[in-house]
Amino acid sequence: MSRVTYQIAENWIRDYLEPRYPELVAPYREAGRITTKALQSGLLNDTDLQFLLTHVGSSKRVLSDNVGNMLGKLANVFVSVQQALEQMSISGKVSLRTQALASLLHVPPSSLHERMYARALQDKSKKIRMLAAQNSQIQAMAVLLPALAQAIAQE
Numbered sequence: 001m002s003r004v005t006y007q008i009a010e011n012w013i014r015d016y017l018e019p020r021y022p023e024l025v026a027p028y029r030e031a032g033r034i035t036t037k038a039l040q041s042g043l044l045n046d047t048d049l050q051f052l053l054t055h056v057g058s059s060k061r062v063l064s065d066n067v068g069n070m071l072g073k074l075a076n077v078f079v080s081v082q083q084a085l086e087q088m089s090i091s092g093k094v095s096l097r098t099q100a101l102a103s104l105l106h107v108p109p110s111s112l113h114e115r116m117y118a119r120a121l122q123d124k125s126k127k128i129r130m131l132a133a134q135n136s137q138i139q140a141m142a143v144l145l146p147a148l149a150q151a152i153a154q155e
Contacts, residue, residue, distance in 0.1 A: 069102075114141065
């Protein structure tokens with residue numbers, strides 16, 4: 001099995017994150033360490049996944065967006081992460097639903113995308129509906145054309 005690699009950008013931490021959000025450096029580094037270790041070893045334990053899920057829900061977008069990207073990379077390898085993304089996609093929090101959809105852009109289109117995008121096209125949040133439509137087009141999800149047409153008609 002080929003392994004996907006991940007490396008945190010030390011210059012970005014030094015030049016951007018640390019001066020603006022010093023309190024986010026430690027969780028960002030830990031999330032990066034977890035991601036790197038999991039991708040190298042092929043193992044992701046529940047405690048590490050829970051750490052990532054906690055921080056993808058951060059109110060600080062700079063952290064939640066980056067951890068969301070890490071989850072997307074991990075979803076290529078771990079079914080548990082795919083399941084977590086699907087659970088995030090039905091969260092009551094728009095920010096978690098947004099992160100779930102954004103994370104899917106790191107994963108080749110699959111039945112997971114079909115389920116999550118189709119559900120998101122019916123979401124109560126216009127932001128989520130728009131993101132689902134954009135992502136399904138970006139990932140050329142032709143199977144979702146009927147759902148997209150229905151969503152457009154409802155808008």
